[in-house]
Amino acid sequence: MTATRPIPATATDTAPKSRRHAPPWAVRCAWITVLCTVPSGLWRMALGVGADVGFTGELGEMYTGVDIMVYVLALTVVSQAAAMLTLGLVRPWGERVPRWVPSLGGRRIPPLAGIVPGVLGGVAVTGLCLALALAPDGPLANPEFPQGTAGLVMNVCYAPLLLWGPLVLVLTAHYARRRSAASAPA
Template sequence: MAAHLTALVVLPSGLWRIALVLGHPAGYTEAGFEPFTTVEAKVWMLTLSVVCELAALLTIGLVRPWGEVVPRWIPLLGGRRVRPLAAVVPAAVGAAVLTLIWANVPWWWTYPHEDMTATGNLVVGILYQPLFLWGPLTAAVTFSYYRRHRPVRPG
């Protein structure tokens, strides 16, 4: 369940960024929204949204068969068993990095956001709050994967 929840906690912020890409100010003042109207900004926000969601979806691999055996359709590696540390190490590093990146999100409202409307500041803060859970959920799923796949010690 935690693996699936991981994909869901990333979704609200991604949908908000997609609204910006589609031209909706999504809580910004007119002047604050201006930097988001360039092609470069739109490509960045769309790419960020897709990459974040795909990264979150990778967590599901820690609870599904494709986290144990590489899917056959993947060239050169398909059908091979996944070495547990090949999944655990990147997932643990990712969990630690995500925890650090999103650690300050609960204090969103204590930071100034002059480029946003009061309602926008409230809504965006709410949409970003779930990201605080991304790292810890990934860590929990990673630890569970490790426990299920660790070598059995004799004795």
Template sequence: MTTQDVEPIEGGGFVPRWARISAHAVPLVVLPSGLWRVALVLGLVDRNSGHHWLSWERPYVLSLTVFSECLALLTLGLVRPWGEVVPRWVPVLGGRRIPTAAAVIPAMAGATVVTGLCAYAGLNYVFHFVQPLNDTGETFPTSGPEMWALMICYVPLVAWGPLLAAVTIAYHRRRRSTRSREVPVCTGHAMSR
């Protein structure tokens, strides 16, 4: 590896360039599906002509968009200093090191869940295991410009899980190597005072 392939991170360790690029790609692959949902709520996508929104549906769809984008942005913590040490401005916890498992376990669980949901949604779209019906009896678009728009917006989500898993593995390796440098190695000799 050359020095261009890795970048130092505050607190020790180096972030591989591919991991930094992958972490920044995650919010971008999640964004199109969020824009689709916003367009749906605003009525710009006429998927369900005649659909009458219940009072809770629009806030739910918008909050799902915000929540998923916030989760995607958390991936940046795996390549930034605030993913290793709590920022000093945070009351009580500021300045403390974040245990590696506290980031790795939720991130890998998230990568597994997102990959599973994307696989299920893709297979369900193709094989129609479950057809979500609305009050007009329509399902998701299966042809025409709306189907292509839906595909363009949702297909990038397939990359979310694998990208998150790869960045999490890089984070775990970096933190493990940093920790091994911090812990003194016992050589079996008695320590002199």
């Protein structure tokens, strides 16, 4: 039988539980940010593998081939990875580098390292989604874009992205408040 060594307590380990952990509502919101990017990613992947998603004319010709497959795969991986990073706003690895990371393991992550990208990303995604959805002469008004059932499917797949930016902003505000409360003297 081997003896286990106790792990030394850190400042966040000794903080009251209410300061240390994100509440369940925040964890659910973080997972929703991850899930709201999935439908558009699946729709793009269908486009990338050559499924007829409803584009016609020049757009229909442009959205075929290896180039579009690489593009949609890259876009889907990047957007899903960005959404997964939102979990850092509610998980311990968003406050301390995991111990298994060489040379950095256990170090405290400065709050601004989560706050600045969270605010910038939340504002950018919100602005982009609103601009695309509300622009009267924008890409969605193009008659070569999917229409009818194909257009409905595309809109249903992309509509959840309207939640992504605002949820990131809410989670970032909560992260900032929680991190400042954790560092405040008790």
